[in-house]
Amino acid sequence: MSPAPIFAIADCNNFYASCERVFQPKLNGKPVVVLSNNDGCVIARSNEAKALGIKMGAPYFKIEQYAKQEGIAVFSSNYALYGDMSQRVMQILASFAPRSEVYSIDECFLDFTGLPQNLTEYSLEVCTVVKQWTGIPISIGIAPTKTLAKLANRLAKNGHSHMGPVLDWRTIADTDAVLKTIALDDLWGISRRWKDKLNQIGIHHALALKQSDPKYLRQHFGVVMERIVTELKGISCIALEEMPTPKKQILTSRSFGERLSDYDDLRAAVTHFATRSAEKCRQQQLTTQVLSVFIHTSPFDTANPQYANSATIEFDRPTSNTSQLIAAAQQGLKRIFRRGFSYQRAGILLPDLWSANVAQISLFDSGESNLRSDQLMTALDDINRKHGKRSIRYASEILSKRWQMRQQFKSPSYTTNIKELLTIQI
DNA sequence: TCTGGGGTCCTAGGACCC
DNA sequence: TCTGGGGTCCTAGGACCC
Numbered sequence: 001m002s003p004a005p006i007f008a009i010a011d012c013n014n015f016y017a018s019c020e021r022v023f024q025p026k027l028n029g030k031p032v033v034v035l036s037n038n039d040g041c042v043i044a045r046s047n048e049a050k051a052l053g054i055k056m057g058a059p060y061f062k063i064e065q066y067a068k069q070e071g072i073a074v075f076s077s078n079y080a081l082y083g084d085m086s087q088r089v090m091q092i093l094a095s096f097a098p099r100s101e102v103y104s105i106d107e108c109f110l111d112f113t114g115l116p117q118n119l120t121e122y123s124l125e126v127c128t129v130v131k132q133w134t135g136i137p138i139s140i141g142i143a144p145t146k147t148l149a150k151l152a153n154r155l156a157k158n159g160h161s162h163m164g165p166v167l168d169w170r171t172i173a174d175t176d177a178v179l180k181t182i183a184l185d186d187l188w189g190i191s192r193r194w195k196d197k198l199n200q201i202g203i204h205h206a207l208a209l210k211q212s213d214p215k216y217l218r219q220h221f222g223v224v225m226e227r228i229v230t231e232l233k234g235i236s237c238i239a240l241e242e243m244p245t246p247k248k249q250i251l252t253s254r255s256f257g258e259r260l261s262d263y264d265d266l267r268a269a270v271t272h273f274a275t276r277s278a279e280k281c282r283q284q285q286l287t288t289q290v291l292s293v294f295i296h297t298s299p300f301d302t303a304n305p306q307y308a309n310s311a312t313i314e315f316d317r318p319t320s321n322t323s324q325l326i327a328a329a330q331q332g333l334k335r336i337f338r339r340g341f342s343y344q345r346a347g348i349l350l351p352d353l354w355s356a357n358v359a360q361i362s363l364f365d366s367g368e369s370n371l372r373s374d375q376l377m378t379a380l381d382d383i384n385r386k387h388g389k390r391s392i393r394y395a396s397e398i399l400s401k402r403w404q405m406r407q408q409f410k411s412p413s414y415t416t417n418i419k420e421l422l423t424i425q426i
Numbered sequence: 427t428c429t430g431g432g433g434t435c436c437t438a439g440g441a442c443c444c
Numbered sequence: 445t446c447t448g449g450g451g452t453c454c455t456a457g458g459a460c461c462c
Contacts, residue, residue: 035430036429036430036431037430037431038428038429038430039428040428040429040430041429041430043430043431057429057430058429059428059429060428060429061427061428061429062428062429064428077430222435222436222437223435223436223437224435224436245434247433248433248434249432249433249434250432250433251431251432251433252431252432253431253432254430254431255429255430255431258427298429299429300428300429347431406428
């Protein structure tokens, strides 16, 4: 019989805020927040910012005054930096376990099954090494199921562990007493709506959920809830997934820095999104059979007329060719664009992806023209990698820049752009 | 004036076939 | 033409995650 599984989840504390601090150590101990794209709302907060009452998702314009008054350091999001820091952290974490699963930009599941070490001490060492080598503080939760590991991690983060940033669920004397104190929406996979629905049938905390009948819950909530209950009981049914599963869809979309009503501005935006989508496809060695382009006005702008529409274009054969995606995107946009609206957002969705290797070749295709266009795309990607993103672009993308995001407080891309290296003055 | 972006999974219901 | 069951495929929408 194989040993009972042991999962750990390592989670970077306030990840985006911590990344910014690595390069500005004077911000240690100070409140820091990071804003979403377009500097719209708060998506990451240091502990000090949380203590000041800054809420996750708070619109920036509503807290701007307060932030200034309290001396909160504010950053636009810098995904080049966070992505690169994430890779460094993940690489270190993976070296501490036979198997690992990168779960999100700041979280990684580790398989600790059968390790001979004292797992609490071992995990404390992992935290120390990650902090020393990257500057990023992490917490680790350990348990027989992913759901309980996530919970243990949360408890450790909130200071409920005697071992600092690490909590092994199995060292807790009375786990049911702990579960009784846990709100339903503090569990992985349960959000406000389900919490309310569970409340309605008399389930008010994690212990009550654990003790309820999985089959009954399956009928009313589906198989996802059944799994959560089973995992709370300590029976693992959500496995570690080492191999990242190939993407099933690719979405590239943005809110604009300002409202747009001109066709040419939207065309430039949509061209950019199509270009990015094609690049993502090629990076992941995928091709797409279908492209869908959508535009809409702001749902918050109730004073003006609303409009939203999308158009879907099918290709003769699956492709990842930038020119083809742009052509389709512009064709679709022409179909759905209406004059007289203030557009807030547009995007490109590729909902039907194929592995580039198994892409079917249509009967009437000449193999040679495919090869030539593949070579052209490879050359394009190479040049842009070597000389910086966007060195070579399609003309219709650069006709307008008005759609671009507001990023008032963006830090340099210290680790990914040679021109933005950290400089130190002595 | 100002409210993110990119995903996944599951389910229900309709269309269609045998 | 009618009746009925069972299966598959597709899509839209709802729920969740970070």
